[in-house]
Amino acid sequence: MSTITNSTNIFWQECQIGKPDRQKLLNQKGCVVWITGLSGSGKSTLACSLGRELHTRGKLSYVLDGDNLRHGLNKDLGFKPEDRTENIRRTEVAKLFADAGLICVASLISPYRRDRDACRAMLPDANFIEVFMNMPLQLCEARDPKGLYKLARSGKIKGFTGIDDPYEPPLNCEIEIKQENGVCPTPTAMAGQVVSYLENKGFLRS
Amino acid sequence: MSTITNSTNIFWQECQIGKPDRQKLLNQKGCVVWITGLSGSGKSTLACSLGRELHTRGKLSYVLDGDNLRHGLNKDLGFKPEDRTENIRRTEVAKLFADAGLICVASLISPYRRDRDACRAMLPDANFIEVFMNMPLQLCEARDPKGLYKLARSGKIKGFTGIDDPYEPPLNCEIEIKQENGVCPTPTAMAGQVVSYLENKGFLRS
Numbered sequence: 001m002s003t004i005t006n007s008t009n010i011f012w013q014e015c016q017i018g019k020p021d022r023q024k025l026l027n028q029k030g031c032v033v034w035i036t037g038l039s040g041s042g043k044s045t046l047a048c049s050l051g052r053e054l055h056t057r058g059k060l061s062y063v064l065d066g067d068n069l070r071h072g073l074n075k076d077l078g079f080k081p082e083d084r085t086e087n088i089r090r091t092e093v094a095k096l097f098a099d100a101g102l103i104c105v106a107s108l109i110s111p112y113r114r115d116r117d118a119c120r121a122m123l124p125d126a127n128f129i130e131v132f133m134n135m136p137l138q139l140c141e142a143r144d145p146k147g148l149y150k151l152a153r154s155g156k157i158k159g160f161t162g163i164d165d166p167y168e169p170p171l172n173c174e175i176e177i178k179q180e181n182g183v184c185p186t187p188t189a190m191a192g193q194v195v196s197y198l199e200n201k202g203f204l205r206s
Numbered sequence: 207m208s209t210i211t212n213s214t215n216i217f218w219q220e221c222q223i224g225k226p227d228r229q230k231l232l233n234q235k236g237c238v239v240w241i242t243g244l245s246g247s248g249k250s251t252l253a254c255s256l257g258r259e260l261h262t263r264g265k266l267s268y269v270l271d272g273d274n275l276r277h278g279l280n281k282d283l284g285f286k287p288e289d290r291t292e293n294i295r296r297t298e299v300a301k302l303f304a305d306a307g308l309i310c311v312a313s314l315i316s317p318y319r320r321d322r323d324a325c326r327a328m329l330p331d332a333n334f335i336e337v338f339m340n341m342p343l344q345l346c347e348a349r350d351p352k353g354l355y356k357l358a359r360s361g362k363i364k365g366f367t368g369i370d371d372p373y374e375p376p377l378n379c380e381i382e383i384k385q386e387n388g389v390c391p392t393p394t395a396m397a398g399q400v401v402s403y404l405e406n407k408g409f410l411r412s
Contacts, residue, residue, distance in 0.1 A: 017257045017267075025266060051223045060231060060266075061223075062306040073298055092279055093299050100268040102306060 022101035023206045028059050030098040031203050032123055033194060035107045036116060036170065037133025038162045039148055040140035042190070046133070046177065047107040049187035050194050054103060057195075059204060062097055066108035069093075079159050085115050095122050103203065111161045113168040126201070130173040131194060135184070137162050228307035229412045234265050236304040237409050238329055239400060242316045242376065243339025244368045245354055246346035248396070252339070252383065253313040255393035256400050260309060263401075265410060268303055272314035275299075285365050291321050301328050309409065317367045319374040332407070336379040337400060341390070343368050 023029050033050065035043045047063045054061045066087070073093065077083040087108075097104035110116050120128040140162065141149040152160035159165045175197055177190050185193070198204055229235050239256065241249045253269045260267045272293070279299065283289040293314075303310035316322050326334040346368065347355040358366035365371045381403055383396050391399070404410055 016254060017261045021261055022266060022268075025261065025264065048222060055223045055227055055231065058231065060228060060307070062228075062302070064302075073302075093302065096268070096270075096279075096299065097303075097306070100303070100306075100308060101266070 019099050019101060026060055026101045027206045028101065028103060029127075029203045029206065030101040031103055031127040031129060031198075032094045032098050032119070033103060033105045033129045033131060033198075034094070034110070034116065034119060035105065035131045035133060036110045036173075037135065038137060038140045038167055039109060039160075040143040040145055041133035041135040042177070042184070042187075043107040043109075043133055045187050046131070046190045046194070047105045049191035050105055053188075053191040053195050057204065059103060060101070061103040061105055064091065064094055064097070064104060064106045064108075066106075066110075069108075081112075081165075084112065091119065092122055094119070098123065098127055103198070109161050109167070111165065111167045113170070116170065129175065129194075129197065130170055131175040131177060132170045132173040134169070134176050134178040136179075139179075139184075225305050225307060232266055232307045233412045234307065234309060235333075235409045235412065236307040237309055237333040237335060237404075238300045238304050238325070239309065239311045239335045239337060239404075240300070240316070240322065240325060241311065241313045241337045241339060242322060242379075243341060244343060244346045244373055245315060245366075246349040246351055247339035247341040248383070248390070248393075249313040249315075249339055251393050252337070252396045252400070253311045255397035256311055259394075259397040259401050263410065265309060266307070267309040267311055270297065270300055270303070270310060270312045270314075272312075272316075275314075287318075287371075290318065297325065298328055300325070304329065304333055309404070315367050315373070317371065317373045319376065322376065335381065335400075335403065336376055337381040337383060338376045338379040340375070340382050340384040342385075345385075345390075 019030060035046055037043050044065060047065065051061050051063050069087070069091070077087050091106055091108065094104045094106045116130065120130065144150060148157065148160065149163065151157045152163040161167050175194060177185065177193065179185075225236060241252055243249050250271060253271065257267050257269050275293070275297065283293050297312055297314065300310045300312045322336065326336065350356060354363065354366065355369065357363045358369040367373050381400060383391065383399065385391075
């Protein structure tokens with residue numbers, strides 16, 4: 001006698017309307033733009049600016065923000081390493097959005113390389129575009145938009161990325177956002193860098 | 207000294223492009239069409255047919271199928287009551303799709319009334335449209351498209367909805383799909399019933 005276990009007795013349902021149909025309707029290609037970097041590196045700023053720029057061009061995008069996800073889907077998760085991993089695993093929601101035809105902009109610290117690579121492996125072809133916010137820790141800490149570095153330095157919060165938990169920079173990201181001659185690019189310039197990439201790779205047409 | 211707990215130190219990020227902008231781009235209103243009913247009651251059939259019909263009208267929809275979700279996002283979950291509840295809680299993904307401006311078609315047995323009501327409570331206004339596949343158990347069991355009723359009757363699987371786990375019919379669903387004079391509506395007729403509702407309620411324009 002067998003018992004019901006996970007993923008047993010489950011059949012995959014295929015619908016006749018698929019990703020290519022939705023892409024044609026939207027005149028774009030579904031993909032995931034994954035923005036990784038330290039707290040305060042400008043992930044959310046880029047995500048918002050990119051969303052605006054794409055909308056101006058008539059393209060449908062949706063921002064999945066790590067903090068926002070933690071208010072809903074992932075509200076049962078904390079910041080232990082295994083919770084961070086699960087937090088990102090559930091971001092396979094991004095995969096569903098890409099399948100729906102949207103340009104999904106995921107903005108998460110996502111400090112561990114293996115977790116980001118696991119997300120990349122979920123997406124077919126070159127539909128995972130990793131954007132590394134390569135900003136110095138000193139700059140992020142000086143910005144400290146949420147006051148979290150201060151709390152981490154004073155020991156009031158533990159396991160904070162960049163302070164007492166590691167950030168592993170990407171080895172093969174598609175796009176790197178960094179300072180030029182000590183100056184940070186503007187939000188518009190950052191978004192422009194990503195839009196140019198998407199345009200050149202054919203994501204902004206079906 | 208405090209420690210990091212769930213949903214602590216998390217700030218909600220607002221982007222300037224919001225649901226109204228996306229709805230205008232798509233010329234439709236984001237919502238969740240939640241199809242509930244026994245295994246074999248025709249949920250997936252309706253979902254597929256509805257997706258096709260909406261696509262024909264130039265509307266963007268996306269089907270979240272309970273079985274498909276269990277292959278991905280919810281693959282850590284089984285069929286115990288608490289797992290069923292969590293399976294549905296995570297279907298707040300549907301809420302994200304509605305926020306993205308899509309007509310999200312969620313097809314899940316979702317046997318417990320409190321779980322469906324919890325989903326309804328997550329959506330603002332009247333953006334949760336509950337569709338009850340009101341088909342007799344005998345009919346579903348005679349169809350048995352996945353051979354699961356047979357396994358449940360023979361005791362090979364446990365906790366099967368309608369056999370040894372309850373199905374609680376909706377009390378106030380927006381749409382009821384049922385037999386007329388002992389005849390089941392065709393997939394096109396079922397989809398037409400939902401499309402008419404969406405049209406009348408203004409979901410097919412922005």
